[in-house]
Amino acid sequence: MSQSDSFRELLLLDVSNEVKYSEKQLKILEAAIETFSEKGYAATSTSEIAKRAGVAEGTIFRHYHTKKELLIAIVSPLMTKLVGPHMAKDFAKNIFEVEYKSFKDFIRNLALNRYEFVKKHSLVVRILLQEISLHDELKEPYMKLFQDHIYEKFKNKIIEFQDKGEVVPLPPDTIIRLIITTIVGTLVSMFVLLPEKQWDYELEMNSTIQLLVNGLIVK
Structure with a gap:
């Protein structure tokens, strides 16, 4: 498409x-x-x-x-699909309300879900990422919907893996920050900062997933 x-x-x-x-x-x-x-x-x-x-x-x-x-006319449909209440709930259900065999499976599901979305809508996402820090109209809905529909489920999933002894005992907020910044950083690099580079997308995403798993699991 x-x-x-x-x-x-x-x-x-x-x-x-x-x-x-x-x-x-x-x-x-x-x-x-x-x-x-x-x-x-x-x-x-x-x-x-x-x-x-x-x-x-x-x-x-x-x-x-x-x-x-x-x-706003360009970005608002993306906001509806990406973080509208219905879509945010669906995203939370498909990512955080799933039973995983391992923390790696969880990270893979999360990372590839966001990768597929960004790849499909890369031009509009590029505009959003370039402008979101400059326009409150773009930033505030994301913050609210993340806090209302995603944050607690994300935190609970991290605590679940910590309780199993699979994830390092850092504060869950720290782990969430590390996961988000690593995945988003990879996507920004590929689709915003260096979109003309001939990326091996599968290799880059697998490397990102492996980096997070190696850094966060209990050895």
Whole structure:
């Protein structure tokens, strides 16, 4: 599936959005994704987006009053799928409410789940990761939904492995931080910082999983 098809799928999954997108509007959104991901939000002008979309600049402003509104229109479907309450609950159920044979199986399931999602929607994820620290509108929903639907289940799963004597007795919050920063760091490196590099994705993810397992299991 192409990035364009993936984005259209995200729009269809944004169930809170009752807007019917015209083909011209979809072209604007797709052109904005490509330009924002290449140059960054701040360095992109609406005239560049209009040129790539094959529309007049005024057409963009008929649909989106500001460039910020256009950014939110791109990222909001991703937010719905990635951290909307329903999706967050499903993610927590599929990752943290599963019985695993080992801590390695848990880490593999978590890491590959996020890898597959990011790979499928890499352009939109790249925009989100580039801009999330700069716009509270993008950051706050993630923080709230992580705290409401994921954090406690994540913590309980770590404690479960510690109680079995499988994971080192560090504070669970520390272990969660190490897991998140390692997995996210790998994904950011591959899809944001060095997307043009010919990555062996399977090798990189397996190396990341092995690094976490080797660092966190009891020897």
